[in-house]
Amino acid sequence: QITLKESGPTLVKPTQTLTLTCTFSGFSLSTDGVGVGWIRQSPGKALEWLALIYWDDDKRYSPSLKSRLTIIKDTSINQVILEMTNMDPVDTATYFCAHRPNDGSSSPVFDSWGPGTLVTVSS
Amino acid sequence: SYVLTQPPSVSVAPGKTARITCGGSNIGSRSVHWYQQKPGQAPVLVIRYDSDRPSGVTERISGSNSVNTATLTITRVEAGDEADYYCQVWHNTGDGVFGGGTKLTVL
Numbered sequence: 341q342i343t344l345k346e347s348g349p350t351l352v353k354p355t356q357t358l359t360l361t362c363t364f365s366g367f368s369l370s371t372d373g374v375g376v377g378w379i380r381q382s383p384g385k386a387l388e389w390l391a392l393i394y395w396d397d398d399k400r401y402s403p404s405l406k407s408r409l410t411i412i413k414d415t416s417i418n419q420v421i422l423e424m425t426n427m428d429p430v431d432t433a434t435y436f437c438a439h440r441p442n443d444g445s446s447s448p449v450f451d452s453w454g455p456g457t458l459v460t461v462s463s
Numbered sequence: 464s465y466v467l468t469q470p471p472s473v474s475v476a477p478g479k480t481a482r483i484t485c486g487g488s489n490i491g492s493r494s495v496h497w498y499q500q501k502p503g504q505a506p507v508l509v510i511r512y513d514s515d516r517p518s519g520v521t522e523r524i525s526g527s528n529s530v531n532t533a534t535l536t537i538t539r540v541e542a543g544d545e546a547d548y549y550c551q552v553w554h555n556t557g558d559g560v561f562g563g564g565t566k567l568t569v570l
Contacts, residue, residue, distance in 0.1 A: 387561040404464075436505055436506070446553075447494035447512070447553045448553055449551075450551075451508050
């Protein structure tokens with residue numbers, strides 16, 4: 341059974357850097373084709389894809405946020421970390437991490453999600 | 464950037480069929496995934512690769528994709544189907560794109 345859970349601060353100040361951790365179980369990020377992604381959702385708004393890291397350390401970022409994002413993995417402790425710099429109130433959102441299965445496709449799908457963590461940006 | 468267009472809302476009576484569309488330029492050439500999200504919960508994958516239904520998803524949910532529109536169809540709609548639905552594709556630059564979401568209301 342695959343599980344993921346996001347953790348990190350619930351409140352950050354404008355201009356600060358947000359660091360979120362996704363801790364997962366039920367799969368290995370060393371397995372070919374597997375990935376972990378981050379998606380966010382501002383209150384009352386649509387889902388927005390942020391970043392994705394693959395088993396081979398290939399990384400993809402949303403073009404609009406690329407300059408502010410860093411995604412890294414620690415396979416030994418089953419964690420993926422997302423950093424977002426220069427936080428602004430518009431970045432207030434629920435942040436989700438999700439599992440990308442090894443299904444041989446070049447069009448990643450997220451088949452398991454964490455419950456999400458709400459991050460508020462306010463001074 | 465690639466844009467996916469969904470109707471903000473769809474309403475349907477119980478027992479009827481709901482169709483939720485996802486429009487995009489030449490979307491028929493891409494694989495479309497659909498997620499269901501109920502209030503306060505994380506999204507759940509209901510259709511992958513246009514029309515493949517993951518294990519555990521009701522057979523009343525199906526998907527199709529052609530030319531410029533992908534469609535999620537829910538037959539014999541029940542109150543429990545009330546949720547937001549999002550389509551998703553991957554752009555050829557390697558970027559993930561979600562549609563704006565559709566709120567399905569069961570009358």
